[in-house]
Amino acid sequence: MKRLDRDAMAARVARDIPEGAYVNLGIGLPTRVADFLPVDREVVLQSENGLLGMGPAPAAGDEDPELINAGKQPVTLLAGGAFFHHADSFAMMRGGHIDICVLGAFQVSVHGDLANWHTGAPGAIPAVGGAMDLAIGAKRTFVMMDLLTREGQSKLVEACSYPLTGLACVSRIYTDHAVFDVGPEGASVVEMIDGLTLDALQGLTGVPLRMDA
Amino acid sequence: MIDKSVASVRAAVADIGDGASVMIGGFGTAGMPDELIEALIDRGVGDLTIINNNAGNGETGVAALIKAGRVRKIICSFPRQSDSHHFDARYRAGEIELELVPQGNLAARIQAAGAGLGAIFTPTGYGTLLAEGKETRRIDGRDYVLEYPIHADFALIKAHRADRWGNLVYRKTARNFGPIMAMAARTAIVQVDEIVPLGSLDPETVVTPGIFVQRVVALGASVARAA
Incomplete structure (x- = not known):
């Protein structure tokens, strides 16, 4: 049984992003999805600090401190791209104009509640x-994360113990073990890595899972 | 004749006093009006309430203001970063108050102030710690949180070009909070690379109309870009 590495996870997410989609990729792991979008598929990437049509990192020496992404790294603008102010940028999210956003997470519940901003630890x-x-605004919110913490705890949970980012906002979770759909009906397994069984996956997560035929 | 141009950054911030609320444009260092902030630090005023997306990066801009001990309260969405050490130290020492606002709510509340709205209902934050104790309402089956506008005495903004009426164009992602902060502050003070003759900005591409701007000061192209 071989778990998906980060690139394989990113490639798997990229497969589900269709031609014509307006997409926001969160800081960190989700950023990698951009590297796996086929060049012949027109997907428009939004960066919340104020650009649509975000391109890859510039060549060394071509960085512009006033052309950055949400992670404050230098990027480029593709032909057809546009700049806009912050109120417009967040209107794109809240107003339901962004088709898909991909976020990292500390925990996601089987009903799609998301916790990804604060551990709640004292002193943090x-x-x-x-x-x-992003979590509540995009038409569909995907999460990309390892299924287990370093200590082996499932990050797919019955109810989040960390402070929430949004209620019932996540529709699909891409992990190194499996892809899940979550929502009002609970969690279902879309696909698993080779060698994994539903029983074994259930054992890892400790939450009720079903597999739709 | 209307002439909003001011000779120096020092003159541009000369009436900002102790206890003022000051919006500062910029997302990270893009669009951060470093020279206006330096002039504000030189004035020696303190007890300021600062509204910015972050709580300072590195040693310049908002970070320098915090380092100098001039900030009583900061309203922002993303204080903690790898290079926010000046904020982190003051916050842990209990020397600075933090109002944490989701980024889109920050933008919407600033815009609401500029647009003269009494409040907004936003879906962002519903059911989370950041909406605790706030009024909520269900509208057409969706839950919203009541949030109030954020006003300020001053805004410090960086744009690319201005004319003497205060019309502005920005450069790339340095635009970020500039247009909405200019609307929301009683006095919007803008540093630009150059002030061009009236009529030479294409009216179709003016981003901030001069009605929202009170002062402009020309600095020449920024050091970072000239390098």
């Missing part, structure tokens, strides 16, 4: 950024 300085707007 909280930072939320655009996570709450």
Whole structure:
């Protein structure tokens, strides 16, 4: 049984992003999805700091400190791209104009509640950024994460113990073990890596799972 | 004759006093009006309430203001970052108050102030810690949180070009909060690379109309870009 590595997870997410989609990729792991979108598929990437049509990182020496992404890294603008201010940027999310956003997570519940902004640990300085707007605003919110923490705890849970980012906002979770759909009916397994069984997956997560035929 | 141009950054911030609320444009360092902030630090005023997306990056801009101990409260969405050490230290020491606002709510509340709205209902944050104790309402089957506008005495903004009426164009992602902060502050002070003759900005591409701007100061192209 071979778990998916980060690139394989990113490639799997990219498969589900259709031609013509307006997409926001969250900071961190989701950013990698951009590398696996086929060049002949027109997908428009939005960056919350104010651009549509975001392109890859510039060549060394071509960086512009005023052309950055949400992670504050230098990027490029593709032909057809546009700049806009912050209120318009978040209107794109809240207003339901973004088709898909892909976010990282600490925990996701079987009903699609998301926790990804704050561990709630004493002394931790909280930072939320655009996570709450993205989670509830996009037409579909995907999460990309390892299924288990380093300590082996499932991050797919019955109910989140960390502070919530949004209620019932996630529709699909891509992990290194399996892809899940979550929602009002609970969690269902879309696909699993070779060698894994539903029983074994159930054992890892500790939550009720079903597999739709 | 209307002439909003001011000779120096020092003159541009000369009436910002102790206890003022100041919106500062910029997302990270893109669009951060470093020179206006330096002039504000030189004025020696303190007890400021700062509204910005972040709580300072590295050593310049908002970080320098915090380092100098001039900030009583910060309203922002993303304080904690790898290079927010000046904020982190003051916050842990209990020397700075933090109002954490989801980024889109921050933008919407600033825009609401500029647009003269009494409040907004936003879906963002519903059911989370950041909406605790706030009024909510279900409208057409969706849950919303009541949030109030954020006003400010001043806004410090970086744009690319202005004319003497205060019309502005920005450069790339440095635009970010500039247009809405200019609307929301009683006095919007803008540093630009150059002030061009009236009529030379294409009216179809003006992003911030001069009605929202009170002062402009020309600095020449920024050091970072000239390098």
